[in-house]
Amino acid sequence: MDVGLDVRRLLDDGDRGAFNRDYERGFATLSLFELYRAWDVDLTVERWSAEDVIESWGLELSRAFGDTRLAFSSEYARYDYDLFQARERDHVRSWSVRLRRPVGRATLDLRYAFEEDDIDEYHTLRIGTTWRF
Numbered sequence: 494m495d496v497g498l499d500v501r502r503l504l505d506d507g508d509r510g511a512f513n514r515d516y517e518r519g520f521a522t523l524s525l526f527e528l529y530r531a532w533d534v535d536l537t538v539e540r541w542s543a544e545d546v547i548e549s550w551g552l553e554l555s556r557a558f559g560d561t562r563l564a565f566s567s568e569y570a571r572y573d574y575d576l577f578q579a580r581e582r583d584h585v586r587s588w589s590v591r592l593r594r595p596v597g598r599a600t601l602d603l604r605y606a607f608e609e610d611d612i613d614e615y616h617t618l619r620i621g622t623t624w625r626f
Contacts, residue, residue, distance in 0.1 A: 495522040516543035532556045541571035561594040582610040599624045
């Protein structure tokens with residue numbers, strides 16, 4: 494089990510802006526390993542308190558097939574900063590599938606995500622690698 498609390502306070506109310514505000518976020522994640530046929534389950538519950546109070550959940554199912562790990566997940570973020578568009582998004586729900594596989598001293602990582610926020614829907618495909626030396 495993983496439990497945490499994020500608290501953000503502005504020192505000067507004059508610094509408050511669209512991307513800069515006070516909030517509290519409490520969360521708890523319960524991890525169950527090899528729950529059913531070697532599938533791992535992570536269940537997260539959150540409570541965001543900012544201008545309003547929002548309770549949400551996240552879920553990940555993952556399993557190793559030899560050296561390859563496959564994961565399906567859904568998560569929610571009250572605030573999410575999009576580095577590609579250089580803007581903050583509100584109320585973001587994402588659904589994703591991820592495949593990780595070691596190849597020699599590297600790990601290949603492939604992730605597709607479908608995200609919805611207050612404005613639109615987004616599809617993202619990320620391909621990456623991690624090299625260990």
